[in-house]
Amino acid sequence: MKIRSRRFKHALASLSCAATLLLAPLASSIALAADPEKEELKLGFIKLTDMAPLAIAYEKGFFEDEGLYVSLEAQANWKVLLDRVITGELDGAHMLAGQPLGATIGFGTKADVVTAFSMDLNGNAITVSNAVWAEMKKHVPMANGKPVHPIKADALKPVIDQYKAKGKPFNLGMVFPVSTHNYELRYWLAAGGINPGYYAPAKGDITGTLSADALLSVTPPPQMPATMEAGTIHGYSVGEPWNQAAVFKGIGVPVVTDYEIWKNNPEKVLGVSKAWAEANPETHKRLVKALIRAAMWLDENDNANRAEAVEILARPEYVGADAKVIANSMTGTFEYEKGDKRAVPDFNVFFRHNATYPYYSDAIWYLTQMRRWGQIGEAKPDSWYFETAKKVYLPEIYQSAASELVAEGKAKAADFPAATEEGFRAPSSDFIDGLTYDGRQPNAYIEQFSIGLKADSKL
Template sequence: MRNSTTRRSLLKKTLAGLGCAAVMLLSPLSLQIALAAEAEKDELKFGFIKLTDMAPLAIAYEKGFFEDEGLYVTLEAQANWKVLLDRVIDGELDGAHMLSGQPIGATIGFGTKAEVVTAFTMDLNGNAITVSNAVWEEMKQHVPMEGGKPVHPIKADALRPVIDKINAGGKSFNLGMVFPVSTHNYELRYWLAAGGIHPGYYAPHKGDISGQIDAKALLSVTPPPQMPATMEAGTIHGYSVGEPWNQAAVFKGIGVPVVADYAIRKNMSEKVFGVSKSWAEANPETHKRVVKALIRAGQWLDADNNANRQEAVEILSRPEYVGADAQVIANSMTGTFEFEKGDKRETPDFNVFFRYHATYPYYSDAVWYLTQMRRWGQIAEAKPDNWYLEMAKKVYLPAIYREAAAELVAEGKFAASDFPPADDDGFRAPLTDTIDGVPYDGRKPNAYLEQFEIGLKGDTQI
């Protein structure tokens, strides 16, 4: 446990006992920190799931960034994403490492209905899709090869004949993903559909939340740490998950990651730091300070071309955080990723924590998740373009992020150029780097949906 006496609290105690002349000897920054508005709440409990992309929380704690903001934080691993969300909503947790789709899904009322917001994106990318050894052996027959190695990215076209064969034998092809509104679910569906494999629809208005209507491949929820063992047991043929659970399959010799999510659609929000709207409204100063600490953690993780990643791996491997073997975590966190055993490739952007303005809460990321909810039936009816933006603005709070960033710049910790320009409208440039070549422009969600052969669009319903 870190020493919880902070520079700010020491300064304030010092000020209380100093005369005016002595106060004048303090530097402007020290004086600014000492006289800053009080945090509404300085003892905080944050939740996380044991995945490597919880790293900003661990680093903000271990490096004293929370303490620099006068915050005494406890980090607590949660059993699963639903428990984590429920505890944030109920106030048992002050905030948490969340799936990017969780605050959005809660706000629109898919699953648990609640007002959950975010002012900070924890990372970009970070996931992969893994299949069992048996499935991979059959897939390989349909994958282009070069120099004896598969040509990446591997498309789901190579999986389709494998699924057709299993389905023809009267069996189902089963895949695991971590949660209905998870990035992993939407990425897996996107990849399958791009290869002509229908991943199924949801129909909550009809009481069907299985997500398996019309599906050629059956997707179901499996907790991340259980995925390798569930696949090894034959219950599922593969899964979509974050690290270290894809690399765990490689190290155990039970499966092969076939595609990383940055090859499906690159540099989009993967996890966010979520809080309840009521908590954010009651604790604005505290919220801003949390975001400041997390921004510093993100920057530390990406600094000097990932120079700090090995130290981050050591921290994350501890049982109180991810608790996986350091070598397994390092396989993806340090700029490489191993696909088939021995096929390790350079992937410096597999995890991004600060580059490309990764920490900024872009509306366009929120809109993408909403389009996927509509595409697969979690949003049952057509919505106009302005509805997507309205929902994004309910959930994503860039004003809080900008306030935090401005203070970090004023304190000399960052340059203004480290953050999006003041006139940024919250939309990234249209994304063209996708596995199916379909471009994404967050300003035109309905036009985006119209481009897909598989999936709901326009007025179509289930």
């Protein structure tokens, strides 16, 4: 737990009497902002590179600038993190984008959780064991002696077919049932003709393995390399630094990044309970302001601050991985096979491309995947998708925070979406299968997939 901010608060208190006397003559001419309802906060995170905005907001004093005295606390896993936000043990947390949505619709834990801040874009990859890669590589196009990217799951299908012919399960790890990693892994597999299985909560089956060609199960991110090395899983979908860790350990090969599966996909959010947000509107806005500044710092001047960010993240209280491993992706490159390092400047995006704005269309994409794989058991009209997104994603709080930063001279209006933004990104075909996603037409989008439930299907 980090407590420097609390000490800072106490230091300020020793100056309060003098400051009051000095500023008293100006009091009548200064319009003071509302005080935060809660100053001392505890925020949770999982040890992943994309918790960076929290670490930077803390280390650079952005929380303190907003009058917030923050403790950052690593959590054991995503379920514990979500439960502690719901119970109020945590004021908020670095959260999977699907978690507030899954909780709100009642898949798993039922609770009202909201977000006003998207923490990043991209940042994940899919890694397979050396043995699986050796077989996959036989089916991957090559150029100049190197694999042609993006590598599609078509190359994995013959390998899985071999396992099925021998009566062996093909096991893959992902971090949580409503994680981006789960949906990206499923998307990639299905685009290659591999059925990742269905959920059937109405029948009491929440394993997600009905009719599956590959069996997906939950593994906590830091444990993924060791679990694969032990042979329990044959590959996994996870955020950094746990793909690059497999390369450094010589136990596996990342075959595709999520940037290649869905270019500039939303990844994590700042999640808080709805009750907390309603009780602490000023505090919530100030949290978002501090995190926006951290995201800007992380991306400014073409990632000029990333080397410093890597050193911060490598500390044991944050990610706690070797700085070289974190730098392999955080500084604009990504290593696939050992020695095959390629430029991927947008592997981690924290502010560019309106990364921090909570778009309704981002929320709706997650909901379409929940429906596609059976986590939403019945057909829903387009209006349901829109209404659910608006319950969970709160762009009005983000816009208020951004406006204040502009008024304070800490950001430019051009840095943010226009005030008239309606919350929907333009339709995009930047997916590995070339299909077009339009957030305004969720059911039409679902109908495009050859593998997955159709809009009106039931299991």
